[in-house]
Amino acid sequence: MTWEVAFGDRLEFLEKVAKREGKLPPALATRPHPTSHALPYLTAFKRLHSSRMIGPNGAPSGIAFSEIEAYARLLGFDDLDDRVSLVHYVKVCDYAWMTETGKRRGSGGGAKQHTSSGSRLPGDGNRRS
Numbered sequence: 001m002t003w004e005v006a007f008g009d010r011l012e013f014l015e016k017v018a019k020r021e022g023k024l025p026p027a028l029a030t031r032p033h034p035t036s037h038a039l040p041y042l043t044a045f046k047r048l049h050s051s052r053m054i055g056p057n058g059a060p061s062g063i064a065f066s067e068i069e070a071y072a073r074l075l076g077f078d079d080l081d082d083r084v085s086l087v088h089y090v091k092v093c094d095y096a097w098m099t100e101t102g103k104r105r106g107s108g109g110g111a112k113q114h115t116s117s118g119s120r121l122p123g124d125g126n127r128r129s
Contacts, residue, residue: 048090
């Protein structure tokens, strides 16, 4: 997610530079490539990213659970374990994005880390008693 925050909005430009000069710029050479397992979750995060609210101080909020749930319903995540995974991975991406943008804003992050510990959701291995 750090690469996305730093260079994601310049991807097209970096690709043009690579084509023009015949070699990859360092930023493009270090671009991570998500696994096929991670790709649907990263895609979900990127689509949901635009739904975040901006606070009165200009700081972005995290992606709302209701937005993730609506996305899951619209795209047919019918299985509960699939929905739990979607929430988990989108929140992991969101935490990383919030932390990185917080550093850039000078606030040192301030994002609350998503964790499934203490969850009552099936399939996460951390049920409360």
